[in-house]
Every structure is written in C-alpha cells, then in structure tokens.
Amino acid sequence: MIKVTCAIIEQQGRVLVTQRSGKMSQPFLWEYPGGKLEPNETEEAALVREIKEELNIAIEPVFRLTSVIHTFPDNLVIELIPFICRYKGGNVSLTEHRSYQWSTLSDLKKYDWCPADIPVLNEYLELKQHTNA
Template sequence: MIQVTCALIEDNHRVLCAQRSKNMSHPLKWEFPGGKLEAGETLENCLRREIKEELGLDIKVIQRLPSNIHKYSDNKIIELIPFRCSLQTSEIILKEHSKIEWSTVFQLEKFDWAEADIPIVKHYIQTFR
C-alpha cells in the first residue's frame, strides 16, 4: 500500500482545491494537494515538502484527519492521509496542477473530485460545516 498525504489548506474560512493537469493520472479531477511518502520521512514532513514542490507554499500542519484507503481500477492501493493546514506564505506557484480554487465548505460538493478524495471531502463537510 502506498501512503499519500494531502493538505486541506485553510485560509479565511476557505479551503484550497487543486485541479489535476491533463497530463497527470486522473486528469482534470479535483484533489487536495499532496504526495507520496518517501522512505525515512514523517507524514508531516512529506506534506510540507510536497506542498512546497507543487505550489511553492509553506504550510503549518494543524490536525490529522481520518485516512481513506482506496483501491484504483489498476489494483493500486493507496492510503490517503489528510491534514488540516494553515498558510505560512501566500504566493501560489502552480507547478503540477492546472488550476486552484479557494472554496467554502458549502461549495466543496460542486467539484469533480478524484475518487480517493471523495470520503475526505464528505468527512470535512460533515465535521466543519
């Protein structure tokens, strides 16, 4: 199983949503940004590294949320591990995603989410609405 972290980056009562580029797997689906855990890395350090690499942002990890284990059609299994985060810097540089949007909790359901993110979206809505 592959461990993947993702950041629910909050700012001014909104959360950052990122659209995968057309060149990524699951093209143009929306997700909470993050990435795969590397050997010897803590989950929090993985998340900070991935957000810096993908968006050029520094974040503060606030709280771990319940994980989601997802099996894709190619039999790849991931554990998606979400964290609530806050911004430490505010200038976003898109390096992998096609676009980002800041969304209120009430607007999250309008996005076409990547399958693994859907249970995390639902939990976030139920908990923080």
C-alpha cells in the first residue's frame, strides 16, 4: 500500500483544487493536491514538501481528516491521508497539474473528482457544515 497525502488548502473562505494533466493517471480529473510519503518522512512533512514542489506555495497542515483506502482498477492500493491546511504564502505555479481553482465551498461538488478524493470531499463538507452552523 502506498501512503499519499493530500491538502485541503484554505484561504479567505476558498479551497484550492487542482486538475490532473493529460499525462497523469486519471487525466483531467480534479483532486486535492499532494503526493507520496518518502521513507522516514512524517505525513505533515511530506505534504509541505509536495505542495512546495508541485505548486510553489507554502502551507501549514492544521487538522487531519480520515484516511481513505482506495484500490485502482490495476489493483494498486493507496492510503490517501488528507489534511486541512492553512495557506501561508506564495503564488501558485503549476509543475504537474493542468489547472487550478480557488473554489468556494458551495462549488466543490461541481468538479469531476478523482474517486479517491470523493470521501475526503464529503467529510470536509460535512465538517464545514457543522463548524459553520
């Protein structure tokens, strides 16, 4: 099983979502950005590193959500480890993805999400509904 982190990056009431490029698996689907843990790396350190490498921005992981175990059609299994993160600075510069958006919470369900990200999206929206009620 491959451990993969993902960041729900919040800034001014919006969340950063990224669209996978045509060269990536699951092309053109939307996801929370992140990446694989390296040996002896903490989840938080991996996430900060991956976001800096892929998007050229600084983040701070704040709250860990429930991990998602996802099996792809080729039987690859990942553990997707999501964190709600605070945006700390920098301008988004895409190195792997096709596109990005700072989305409102009400628009998040409109994207064509990667299957592994859907449970993360649902838990995040449910959490936000209860904390903002």
